Amino acid sequence: MGASQTRSESVYQELMDKTGFSLEQIKNLKKRFLQLSGNEETISRENLDAIPALANNPIRKQIIEAFFDKRNQRSSEVGHLEEIGFEQFVMVMSHFRPPALRTSVEEREVMRKEKLQFLFNMHDTDNDGVITLVEYRKVVEELLSKSGAIGHEAARAIADAAMLEVASTNVPDMAPDDFYEGITFEHFEQILKGLEMESRMHIRFLDVDTSTMRCGKSTS
Amino acid sequence: MEDVWAGALWALRVWLYLIVGLIMIPAMFGFSLGISETYMNILVKTLEWATLKIQRANTVERTLNVSASNSLIQRGNGSMEKELGELRRSRPKPPVGGDFTFSDCFYFTLKGIESIVEDEVTQRFTSEELVSWNLLTRTNDFQYISLKLTLVYGLGIFVRYCILAPLRITLALIGLSWLVIGTSAVGFLPNSSVKSWLSEWVHVMCYRICARGLSATIHYHNRENIPKKGGICVANHTSPIDVVILCNDACYAMVGQIHGGLMGVLQRAMVRSCPHVWFERAEMKDRHLVTKRLTDHVNDKTKLPILIFPEGTCVNNTSVMMFKKGSFEIGATIYPVAIKYDPKFGDAFWNSSKYSMVSYLLRMMTSWALVCNVWYLPAMHQQEGEDAVQFANRVKSAIAHQGGLLDLQWDGGLKRAKVKETFKEQQQKEYSSMVVGDDSSSNSD
Numbered sequence: 098m099g100a101s102q103t104r105s106e107s108v109y110q111e112l113m114d115k116t117g118f119s120l121e122q123i124k125n126l127k128k129r130f131l132q133l134s135g136n137e138e139t140i141s142r143e144n145l146d147a148i149p150a151l152a153n154n155p156i157r158k159q160i161i162e163a164f165f166d167k168r169n170q171r172s173s174e175v176g177h178l179e180e181i182g183f184e185q186f187v188m189v190m191s192h193f194r195p196p197a198l199r200t201s202v203e204e205r206e207v208m209r210k211e212k213l214q215f216l217f218n219m220h221d222t223d224n225d226g227v228i229t230l231v232e233y234r235k236v237v238e239e240l241l242s243k244s245g246a247i248g249h250e251a252a253r254a255i256a257d258a259a260m261l262e263v264a265s266t267n268v269p270d271m272a273p274d275d276f277y278e279g280i281t282f283e284h285f286e287q288i289l290k291g292l293e294m295e296s297r298m299h300i301r302f303l304d305v306d307t308s309t310m311r312c313g314k315s316t317s
Numbered sequence: 318m319e320d321v322w323a324g325a326l327w328a329l330r331v332w333l334y335l336i337v338g339l340i341m342i343p344a345m346f347g348f349s350l351g352i353s354e355t356y357m358n359i360l361v362k363t364l365e366w367a368t369l370k371i372q373r374a375n376t377v378e379r380t381l382n383v384s385a386s387n388s389l390i391q392r393g394n395g396s397m398e399k400e401l402g403e404l405r406r407s408r409p410k411p412p413v414g415g416d417f418t419f420s421d422c423f424y425f426t427l428k429g430i431e432s433i434v435e436d437e438v439t440q441r442f443t444s445e446e447l448v449s450w451n452l453l454t455r456t457n458d459f460q461y462i463s464l465k466l467t468l469v470y471g472l473g474i475f476v477r478y479c480i481l482a483p484l485r486i487t488l489a490l491i492g493l494s495w496l497v498i499g500t501s502a503v504g505f506l507p508n509s510s511v512k513s514w515l516s517e518w519v520h521v522m523c524y525r526i527c528a529r530g531l532s533a534t535i536h537y538h539n540r541e542n543i544p545k546k547g548g549i550c551v552a553n554h555t556s557p558i559d560v561v562i563l564c565n566d567a568c569y570a571m572v573g574q575i576h577g578g579l580m581g582v583l584q585r586a587m588v589r590s591c592p593h594v595w596f597e598r599a600e601m602k603d604r605h606l607v608t609k610r611l612t613d614h615v616n617d618k619t620k621l622p623i624l625i626f627p628e629g630t631c632v633n634n635t636s637v638m639m640f641k642k643g644s645f646e647i648g649a650t651i652y653p654v655a656i657k658y659d660p661k662f663g664d665a666f667w668n669s670s671k672y673s674m675v676s677y678l679l680r681m682m683t684s685w686a687l688v689c690n691v692w693y694l695p696a697m698h699q700q701e702g703e704d705a706v707q708f709a710n711r712v713k714s715a716i717a718h719q720g721g722l723l724d725l726q727w728d729g730g731l732k733r734a735k736v737k738e739t740f741k742e743q744q745q746k747e748y749s750s751m752v753v754g755d756d757s758s759s760n761s762d
Contacts, residue, residue: 300427300434
């Protein structure tokens with residue numbers, strides 16, 4: 098291996114351990130990061146906003162915001178960042194990393210919980226650990242058309258009905274006048290218990306299998 | 318002191334005579350002495366040798382680069398409905414009042430993350446990645462492999478910056494000034510067939526000198542389809558040099574905005590000898606005026622074919638982006654031309670947000686060479702019942718197919734602007750009709 102190979106590997110080793118990506122995946126993500134940031138050190142919301150393919154996505158604001166949310170950085174901090182560097186970018190991406198060939202049941206559980214936490218954070222915009230009716234309504238409105246088939250009232254009705262359903266499932270003996278604060282993370286996990294996401298909810302990198310390759314300088 | 322001056326002057330004279338004799342005269346009369354062919358052969362051999370050296374030393378890097386240049390991730394091919402359906406099937410039961418759950422959010426989140434990791438458009442505005450290194454640090458970063466390679470690289474720098482670049486700059490200056498002088502001189506003649514013949518000759522000659530100034534080797538294919546008078550020639554756009562490449566072979570009338578400064582001088586000189594279509598800045602906004610002037614030019618069968626780049630912006634020569642429909646509404650014969658540069662010898666893409674025109678030209682002049690292929694495609698006409706947009710797409714596909722480029726529907730203007738809100742709303746409408754549509758069957762209210 099040439100000198101450049103080991104150097105980049107050691108720089109990214111920490112990142113590889115923290116996020117579970119392979120060296121090649123990190124290098125590719127780095128190239129992409131530089132592309133998005135215009136060769137700068139950090140990415141701002143505007144950089145992500147400018148991606149044309151993302152414009153189609155109804156919840157694009159929430160997705161972009163998720164990158165700047167401190168809760169997704171696996172620390173116990175809360176709040177929002179203005180700009181993120183490459184490490185933080187990869188940390189957020191790691192929620193969607195492809196599972197390694199040999200993952201134990203516990204590891205799969207951990208990954209599943211991570212993905213659910215990510216989705217929960219996306220809905221819980223005020224960081225209080227609970228998805229309230231107001232927050233839920235916002236997501237429904239974003240997903241459904243603001244202008245077209247579904248009007249404001251209909252979207253609200255759908256959100257309210259779904260919320261009621263969640264409440265009745267999770268707090269079965271709630272009196273009709275009780276105020277349901279919102280969906281906690283436990284409730285959230287409960288709702289999505291049956292959802293099969295392991296095989297679907299990750300980015301499928303087109304990888305070359307580096308484990309079978311031999312590096313080495315042949316005599317030249 | 319005197320000797321030094323005399324020596325320098327003598328060297329300069331020899332230099333100029335060499336240039337005139339070996340490069341300009343052949344350029345003016347269109348024959349070749351074979352010097353460039355020899356240069357290209359040596360260059361190709363050197364680059365192949367360098368590539369082999371790197372490949373042997375770096376097996377891992379090479380294979381990884383090959384996979385990276387095509388696509389980063391594998392995306393789901395299913396439509397929105399299919400994927401959402403699969404997600405929902407694994408849920409316990411649908412809630413009343415709209416078949417809407419968090420699982421749908423998951424789908425959109427994943428799609429969003431995929432777009433952030435890789436999207437079709439942003440890729441088109443960075444330079445093409447090369448599988449092997451062509452001894453230019455601007456393409457790939459320098460890696461120390463062996464002493465021999467480093468020496469060759471160092472020699473390459475010396476050759477490119479100290480020998481080739483001054484030569485090319487001199488040629489370019491001569492070519493441009495000759496263009497201005499020649500066309501102004503021809504402009505004094507009265508209108509006649511001699512004048513048009515002379516003007517064509519002056520134009521082609523000057524463009525040939527400029528092409529030598531970039532060490533351009535151009536291969537023209539299918540020359541029987543060359544654009545004729547009274548038509549419109551459309552081509553894919555990679556850099557301002559496209560004009561030089563195309564005009565080396567035939568004469569075109571240009572379309573564009575009048576600039577000030579050096580470009581303005583060139584433009585005003587050129588229009589004296591044969592009619593081009595130059596617009597004032599204010600006139601460009603008025604679409605009807607633009608269309609009318611183009612139509613008038615086209616209808617006059619004695620005028621040269623118009624050259625237009627319908628993409629409207631420079632793209633990195635791996636794909637063809639959306640063609641703007643303006644030139645296809647005129648109803649004239651369209652002659653499509655495909656231009657493909659060979660990235661081994663130098664990257665011709667002008668990233669206008671990264672480099673100014675002058676630094677771009679300097680980069681061009683310090684590359685090894687410019688090799689490109691030009692294919693003339695058979696003429697196309699707008700068919701019955703086909704509107705301008707469909708016609709434009711048909712021409713675009715033909716050009717992309719011939720040049721081996723990817724045919725994209727995205728607008729090149731996305732380089733600078735954002736996608737219109739209407740795209741986002743479309744997706745929202747589709748999704749909401751899914752939700753409401755299911756709702757009408759399960760809702761009890």
